Amino acid sequence: MDKLSVMNAFCRIVDRGSFARAAEDLGVSAALLSREVKLLENSLGCTLLTRTTRSMSLTDQGRLFYDAAQDILGAVDRIESRLQAQSGLVRGHLRINAPNSFGQFVLSRMLPDFLKQHPDLKVTLSLDDQVVDMIEGGFDLSLRIRAELPDSALRARRIGDVRQRVFAAPAYLDRAGAPSTPEDLQQHETIGFLLADHLAVWQLNGPEGSHIVNLAPKVRVGSSVVLRDLLIAGHGIGTLPDFISAEAEARGDLVRVLPQHELPRRHVYAVTASQLGADAKVSAFLDHLRAAL
Known part of the structure; x- marks a missing residue:
C-alpha cells in the first residue's frame, strides 16, 4: 500500500464529501477508492468513515487520521514545492475558480503563454460568478473581485485593482443628453448588474466628494x-x-459618462486554503497573472 497516495485519497474523499467526486478529481474509479479505504481501515484496525446510502461521516479515529494526514501531506507538498521552485519545474494539477467575465477577458489571454511555459502542468479553470466553496469544489486557487473580503479561514492576497466607471454609447447620449451631475442619472435609463453590490444604488466618487444615487434600472x-x-x-x-x-x-463604442466620477475601486484577490506561495504551481500562476494585470 502506498501510504502517501492513500492518505491523499482519504483526505480528498473527506474534503469533497463523496467517493465519486474525489474519484473524479483523482482520475480513478470510486470503487477503487472504496477498496483503498477498506484496506487502510483493516491495516489500522479501526473504522475511519461511517457510510450510508445518503451520507458519510468521520469517526473519532477518522478525524484523528485526517488531521495527521493533512499535516504530513502539507509538509510533503511544501518540500516538493520548494525544490520545484528552485529547479524552475512546475507540474501537477492546478484547479482555478474565477468570475466569468474575468476569465473571458483576462485569463483566456494569459493562459496560452502560461501553459506554453509549463508544459508538464495540468489546468482546470472553472468560471462562476457566484462565490464557491473552495474546499468542497476542490480548488487550489479562487480569484475574487471585491471591494474587500470578509474574514474567513481562507488566505487571501490582493494582486491587482479594478476601476469601475460609468459608460454609455454615443448614440444614447445623442438621443437622451449627457448627465452633468451624478443626480442627473435619475432622469436616465440605466442598466443594473444583478450580482453587484451596486445594483440600484451607485456610490460615485468625484472631485467634490462622494454621491449616493438611488436608481431604478429598467433592465x-x-x-x-x-x-x-x-x-x-x-x-x-x-x-x-x-x-x-x-x-x-x-x-469609440462606449464613452465615459461623468468622467470625473467612478465607483469605489475593486480589488482582485487570490484566495487559497493554504499559505500563498507554498505551492509552486499556484505561485507560478500568480506571478504570470500579476504580469498580465
Missing part, C-alpha cells in the same frame, strides 16, 4: 458581457470594470 442582467453589449446598443447608462470596458472605449 437588470446577470452578465457583465451582456451589460456591455446592451450599453453599446444604446439601451442606457451602466457601470463596467475596466478590463471589460477598455476595448469598447478604445473603439
